[in-house]
Amino acid sequence: MIPYGRQNISAADIRNVVKVLKSDFLTQGPQVTKFEKEFSNYVGSTYSVASNSATSSLHLACLALGLSSKDVVWTSPISFVATSNAAIYCGAKVKFIDIDANTFNLCPKNLKKELEKAAKTNSLPKIVIPVHLCGQSADMKKIYALSKKYKFKIIEDASHAVGGSHYGSKIGSCQYSDIAVFSFHPVKIITSGEGGMSCTNKRVLADKMRLLMSHGITRDPKKLLTKEVGGWYYEQLELGFNYRLTDIQAALGSSQLKRVDTFVKKRNILAKRYIKLLSSLPLDLPAVNDYNYSSFHLFVIRIPQNLKNKRREIFEDLKKSGIGVNVHYIPIYKHPFYQNAFNKVSEKNFPNAENYYSRAISIPLYPDLSFSDQQKVVAAITSSIANYL
Numbered sequence: 001m002i003p004y005g006r007q008n009i010s011a012a013d014i015r016n017v018v019k020v021l022k023s024d025f026l027t028q029g030p031q032v033t034k035f036e037k038e039f040s041n042y043v044g045s046t047y048s049v050a051s052n053s054a055t056s057s058l059h060l061a062c063l064a065l066g067l068s069s070k071d072v073v074w075t076s077p078i079s080f081v082a083t084s085n086a087a088i089y090c091g092a093k094v095k096f097i098d099i100d101a102n103t104f105n106l107c108p109k110n111l112k113k114e115l116e117k118a119a120k121t122n123s124l125p126k127i128v129i130p131v132h133l134c135g136q137s138a139d140m141k142k143i144y145a146l147s148k149k150y151k152f153k154i155i156e157d158a159s160h161a162v163g164g165s166h167y168g169s170k171i172g173s174c175q176y177s178d179i180a181v182f183s184f185h186p187v188k189i190i191t192s193g194e195g196g197m198s199c200t201n202k203r204v205l206a207d208k209m210r211l212l213m214s215h216g217i218t219r220d221p222k223k224l225l226t227k228e229v230g231g232w233y234y235e236q237l238e239l240g241f242n243y244r245l246t247d248i249q250a251a252l253g254s255s256q257l258k259r260v261d262t263f264v265k266k267r268n269i270l271a272k273r274y275i276k277l278l279s280s281l282p283l284d285l286p287a288v289n290d291y292n293y294s295s296f297h298l299f300v301i302r303i304p305q306n307l308k309n310k311r312r313e314i315f316e317d318l319k320k321s322g323i324g325v326n327v328h329y330i331p332i333y334k335h336p337f338y339q340n341a342f343n344k345v346s347e348k349n350f351p352n353a354e355n356y357y358s359r360a361i362s363i364p365l366y367p368d369l370s371f372s373d374q375q376k377v378v379a380a381i382t383s384s385i386a387n388y389l
């Protein structure tokens with residue numbers, strides 16, 4: 001089976017992890033701080049706060065922005081469920097905004113339309129979470145301009161997008177957002193086994209996320225309410241969590257971060273090659289806007305409109321040929337939990353998400369995918385489609 005995604009682990013990665021295993025600290029040692037600093041340097045953010053997953057980081061980001069049960073979060077329906085679950089953990093409601101038909105990211109035009117409506121009914125969102133699907137940034141300039149007018153906060157779900165850039169700035173520099181969140185799950189661009197990172201340029205947000213990441217406990221003499229008790233003393237100031245990244249994971253993350261540009265470059269070369277090899281087939285292929293550099297976490301082909309009822313057959317054919325295909329994603333509102341939580345969200349509100357979902361197949365893409373394996377993927381797609389033309 002050629003998988004749809006796979007990590008790349010080097011001898012140096014293994015050496016760096018083993019070094020931590022032989023050291024005094026497996027967690028809460030020097031590695032996490034080092035990884036956070038390196039990550040901030042890489043993306044160009046003032047602060048980075050590591051956690052044990054992007055899911056945890058999204059939750060912390062919502063809490064740091066003061067999300068509560070009185071609030072609504074707006075996001076894209078084409079994402080992993082973790083994006084909207086983070087809002088629900090805080091007791092908030094979620095509203096989905098349909099995607100752009102070309103980039104599959106949250107559509108600024110639809111967002112504007114819905115904001116105009118919500119302004120009249122006093123139901124504006126507290127936070128909007130654009131998702132950089134497949135590694136291509138959403139149109140952040142437009143979303144940011146709307147946030148100034150309608151006074152909402154922005155969390156970028158950049159889980160797919162480590163190493164990508166937008167108008168020449170690295171994703172994570174938070175030029176057009178309050179917080180950007182990354183995932184280090186093994187199928188993503190770089191990995192720490194499990195892990196997440198929140199980047200921000202705002203000190204209060206970084207401090208709050210750090211506090212809540214470890215039980216809401218502080219030992220910082222400046223923050224303690226009772227001073228001068230003794231060396232053992234700490235205080236829990238708020239209800240937090242154990243969302244800590246370990247030093248073992250951080251060492252792997254640091255070591256991987258050194259190769260992020262190489263990984264993304266390889267992904268882009270392979271993506272270009274797919275586009276060339278697949279261009280003669282009746283397929284819709286991904287397009288990247290000229291102001292974006294995509295990290296190409298995923299390569300999604302779309303079955304043409306007239307063969308859309310054959311998506312399932314084509315998917316199963318590819319599986320049978322040993323190609324690890326996948327579908328990213330089932331629109332979140334379709335999941336039973338969301339249907340129950342939001343009284344049957346109507347599919348009619350999401351024509352672009354529905355159209356995308358009915359045609360999408362993710363095909364294998366990862367830095368070590370060989371040209372010959374890529375050729376096999378293309379041959380399998382070619383022969384499957386020929387069955388249905």
Ligand SMILES: *Cc1c(COP(=O)(O)O)cnc(C)c1O
Nearest residue numbers: 053054055080082159183184185
């Ligand atoms: C992977 C992913 C997440 C969750 O990341 P974890 O690190 O596995 O918690 C959230 N959002 C999107 C878009 C993702 O792809």
